[in-house]
Amino acid sequence: MAQRPMKEQRARSRRGFLKATGAAAGAAFAAPYVITSKALGDATTPPASDRIVVGGIGIGNMGSGDQGAFLGRSDVQYVAVCDVREKWRTGGKDRADARNGNKDCAAYVDFRDLLARTDIDAVHIGTPDHWHSIMTIAACRAGKDVYLQKPETLTLREGPLMVAAARRYGRVVSGGSQRVLGDYRGIVDPCWAGEIGAIKSVDISVGGPSMPCYLAAQPTPPDIDWDLWLGPAPWEPYNSGRCDGNFGTGGNSWRSYIDYSGGSLTDWGAHHFGGTIFAADLREVQPTKVTYHPASADGKEAAYVSVTYPNGTEIFHNRPAQLRPAPSVAHQGSILIAGDGNPRASKPVPLYKNGEGSIYGDFIQCVKTRERPFRDIELAVNTMTGPHMIAIGYRLQRSLNWDRAAQQFTGDAEANRLLDRARREPWTI
Amino acid sequence: MAFDLATLDAPFAALKAYDWGADAAPFKTIDDAVIAAHGDAALRVELEKRFAALLGAGTSRAAKEYVCRKLMMIGTAASVPALAAFLADKDNSHMARFALERISGPEAIEAIRKALGSVPVDLKIGMISSLAARGDAACVPMLAGLLAGDAKIAAAAAEALGTIHTSEALQALSAVDPLAGNGLGRAVVDARLACAEALISQGKRNDALAVYKALAATAAGKPEARSVELAATRGILACLDTLAAS
Numbered sequence: 056m057a058q059r060p061m062k063e064q065r066a067r068s069r070r071g072f073l074k075a076t077g078a079a080a081g082a083a084f085a086a087p088y089v090i091t092s093k094a095l096g097d098a099t100t101p102p103a104s105d106r107i108v109v110g111g112i113g114i115g116n117m118g119s120g121d122q123g124a125f126l127g128r129s130d131v132q133y134v135a136v137c138d139v140r141e142k143w144r145t146g147g148k149d150r151a152d153a154r155n156g157n158k159d160c161a162a163y164v165d166f167r168d169l170l171a172r173t174d175i176d177a178v179h180i181g182t183p184d185h186w187h188s189i190m191t192i193a194a195c196r197a198g199k200d201v202y203l204q205k206p207e208t209l210t211l212r213e214g215p216l217m218v219a220a221a222r223r224y225g226r227v228v229s230g231g232s233q234r235v236l237g238d239y240r241g242i243v244d245p246c247w248a249g250e251i252g253a254i255k256s257v258d259i260s261v262g263g264p265s266m267p268c269y270l271a272a273q274p275t276p277p278d279i280d281w282d283l284w285l286g287p288a289p290w291e292p293y294n295s296g297r298c299d300g301n302f303g304t305g306g307n308s309w310r311s312y313i314d315y316s317g318g319s320l321t322d323w324g325a326h327h328f329g330g331t332i333f334a335a336d337l338r339e340v341q342p343t344k345v346t347y348h349p350a351s352a353d354g355k356e357a358a359y360v361s362v363t364y365p366n367g368t369e370i371f372h373n374r375p376a377q378l379r380p381a382p383s384v385a386h387q388g389s390i391l392i393a394g395d396g397n398p399r400a401s402k403p404v405p406l407y408k409n410g411e412g413s414i415y416g417d418f419i420q421c422v423k424t425r426e427r428p429f430r431d432i433e434l435a436v437n438t439m440t441g442p443h444m445i446a447i448g449y450r451l452q453r454s455l456n457w458d459r460a461a462q463q464f465t466g467d468a469e470a471n472r473l474l475d476r477a478r479r480e481p482w483t484i
Numbered sequence: 485m486a487f488d489l490a491t492l493d494a495p496f497a498a499l500k501a502y503d504w505g506a507d508a509a510p511f512k513t514i515d516d517a518v519i520a521a522h523g524d525a526a527l528r529v530e531l532e533k534r535f536a537a538l539l540g541a542g543t544s545r546a547a548k549e550y551v552c553r554k555l556m557m558i559g560t561a562a563s564v565p566a567l568a569a570f571l572a573d574k575d576n577s578h579m580a581r582f583a584l585e586r587i588s589g590p591e592a593i594e595a596i597r598k599a600l601g602s603v604p605v606d607l608k609i610g611m612i613s614s615l616a617a618r619g620d621a622a623c624v625p626m627l628a629g630l631l632a633g634d635a636k637i638a639a640a641a642a643e644a645l646g647t648i649h650t651s652e653a654l655q656a657l658s659a660v661d662p663l664a665g666n667g668l669g670r671a672v673v674d675a676r677l678a679c680a681e682a683l684i685s686q687g688k689r690n691d692a693l694a695v696y697k698a699l700a701a702t703a704a705g706k707p708e709a710r711s712v713e714l715a716a717t718r719g720i721l722a723c724l725d726t727l728a729a730s
Contacts, residue, residue: 173707173708196670196673196674196711197670197711198710198711198714219678219681223674223677223678223681223715223718224711224714224715225714225715225718267508267553269504269505269506269508270504270505271504271505272504272505289549289578289579289582290575290578291504291549292504450519451519451522452519453522468588469522469557469558472556472557472586472587473557475617476556476582476585476586477578477581477582477584477585477586477610477613477614477617478610478613479578479610480577480578480606480607480608480609480610480613481606481609481610481636481640483609483612483613483616483640483643
């Protein structure tokens with residue numbers, strides 16, 4: 056897609072927006088205080104007053120990828136990184152300094168110190184999932200906009216609290232699946248075009264939920280603040296397999312374990328469910344029912360779980376292949392969507408607000424205009440309810456009904472115990 | 485088919501000797517029993533009895549943690565005394581709350597409420613957050629009494645009052661300076677905003693408007709309180725829009 060002309064970008068500058076919307080909305084913004092050699096701008100870089108001042112929290116792996124995306128934007132002034140691991144922190148600072156041509160990028164261990172800076176407009180958060188809600192809510196309270204890596208939530212209770220914080224403080228909070236719009240147009244476009252009719256069922260093939268961690272204690276290396284890495288999670292002894300930042304879920308990274316992640320089901324699942332729910336136009340709603348399908352008596356078919364949406368669309372997780380209907384459209388074999396075949400009216404596919412093919416550009420544009428981003432936190436929270444409910448279905452091995460208004464399972468007190476978990480002091484939401 | 489209790493003996497023996505890094509494979513049987521206890525009262529009683537026994541002396545922190553995770557799922561009032569005994573224990577307090585916070589009924593709340601008055605300062609925030617998660621309106625006077633003390637505990641108490649958001653909670657919060665330092669002011673602001681939102685949901689828009697106006701007046705013209713002013717102004721506008729429409 057063509058980039059918006061610079062002239063038009065300037066016309067919708069932050070300064071202009073503040074002037075147009077008055078003091079109330081203007082109170083949301085802090086003018087950047089950092090003056091660099093490019094403070095007045097040039098042919099390719101907006102002046103500092105039109106740049107969004109950004110900091111990053113959790114700067115390893117996906118955090119570094121997010122940082123790279125923001126560093127690559129001429130309308131971002133990147134000023135601070137935060138990570139409890141020294142290697143990530145140093146690497147993040149070095150990347151920012153190299154981009155900025157100075158040594159000024161601040162490096163913090165504790166995210167609260169970064170959030171206390173009044174010159175920072177927005178933060179991106181790429182920590183393990185058990186920190187997402189606490190940091191997002193704290194950032195909103197501190198008047199920062201947030202780009203939050205997926206999966207945005209670790210528990211079902213966290214979602215509404217994060218949405219409430221975003222709305223309460225008028226913050227732009229974007230979820231972080233770059234693939235939802237980037238990778239799934241092959242299923243999104245025909246669904247929104249009405250070509251496959253009413254969507255009856257979807258089969259998603261992706262890994263399962265996270266698991267308990269029983270790893271042995273190892274000496275805690277000096278380059279990590281282990282207590283702060285654990286944060287609200289139960290105290291456990293250090294083991295590199297608990298906290299390594301790779302993308303695996305086989306037991307050698309935090310994404311494997313229930314205290315820190317929902318496993319592949321919510322990690323890659325955030326992409327697959329995100330693309331599916333977007334294609335099926337279910338982002339505004341939440342499932343009403345969770346159905347547990349037991350393993351076959353002969354053991355040949357493993358148990359699987361599905362969620363049903365208010366319009367009757369049922370999304371199956373890892374349903375055995377022989378039970379799946381012929382798909383109307385498919386994505387690389389991992390998402391199979393079956394419609395009723397009766398064509399319906401087409402609808403325009405929602406796109407990124409800035410017209411670029413980047414969720415990062417969408418976020419920055421919304422920081423400037425105060426629009427809700429493509430993956431607004433409420434849509435992201437709705438999306439993630441499906442995988443979280445499926446995980447609970449697997450864990451309890453039974454079917455459940457969900458009352459969205461009450462944010463509770465109906466008639467199952469034990470299932471409601473799994474809506475959230477007590478956080479280790481002093482962390483609260 | 486009833487669960488065969490004899491299959492639990494060996495796994496529970498392994499659990500008694502368990503520490504991090506040891507073979508956890510035997511726990512699969514216990515995990516299955518916890519799931520099977522749904523709708524099997526006798527099995528649930530048996531499991532709780534065995535878990536409570538493991539919370540006594542002689543088991544590792546890792547074993548206690550495992551037990552608390554299971555009692556979080558199936559614990560009842562019967563498990564409360566054994567769990568409450570750890571609320572003041574620095575190493576095990578969180579995991580005791582991990583279970584107690586999710587056990588329905590008044591006994592668990594009462595145990596946490598009682599502990600709030602006696603546990604070391606470092607653990608009080610945990611008690612406060614669990615009472616908030618349970619929406620325990622009866623603890624409002626106790627939380628209100630904490631607003632004037634240690635700033636971190638006061639901030640946690642303020643957050644909890646916002647979560648509970650009764651009129652008594654709002655009254656207590658209204659007595660605290662929303663621009664107080666050390667994180668207290670920010671917590672008080674957030675809690676008062678939460679109370680205002682609750683008032684709106686109850687149809688009491690004029691009461692909510694008063695909360696927003698008070699916050700906006702306090703924050704007006706203070707650069708450090710711009711986010712407060714914005715949030716309060718947004719609330720005022722929302723109230724006025726609805727009042728005008730009605």
